[in-house]
Amino acid sequence: MSRETWSDGPWPLTVDEAVLECQGDGLVTITAGESKYSLNAAAHAQTGLPDYADPIGLPDPNRPGFHVDGGPLIQRGLALCDGRTSPTTPAGVSNKPAGLVQRQTWNDGPWPFTVDTATLLCTKGADGERVTVVADREMYALNGTAKSAKLWPPFDPIWLDNPNTPGLKVDIGPMIQRGLALCGG
Structure with a gap:
């Protein structure tokens, strides 16, 4: 996925492109360049990978110490765990x-x-x-x-x-x- 094609609210990363992966059982990871990070708490607890927020998460300018909401990224990653891909939203329909x-x-x-x-x-x-x-x-x-x-x-x-x-x-x-x-x- 990329900043250019992202449509689920503000792009939540400091990098322009990243790859989401499901590691099974709801464990979602994200790869940016050569580095792989845990995206959700389950992945962080079970994979030993570092959390994505500090290295590549975009700081929220309205809330010091927080990052832009990564929920849409997590949801897309969990959809991969279910074997689904993110649906295309028809014109005029909420995404x-x-x-x-x-x-x-x-x-x-x-x-x-x-x-x-x-x-x-x-x-x-x-x-x-x-x-x-x-x-x-x-x-x-x-x-x-x-x-x-x-x-x-x-x-x-x-x-x-x-x-x-x-x-x-x-x-x-x-x-x-x-x-x-x-x-x-």
């Missing part, structure tokens, strides 16, 4: 990811995340349907099946405290249901 969720348009109960936008993904594994969420350049396990796979960290860092009940979190059930719907089940 937003199917699992994109946003605070401003969420209407299935209280918004459960500390971030305003996230991307849900659902992959089928031998142990069932794994729902993950990508937010702030990180992929997290959202449902129990994804947590049990131990490929992604839990989503606790982005889980919003319930403002009405101290010590409790906002109900995540509706978000998990939305994620499971992406698996078609």
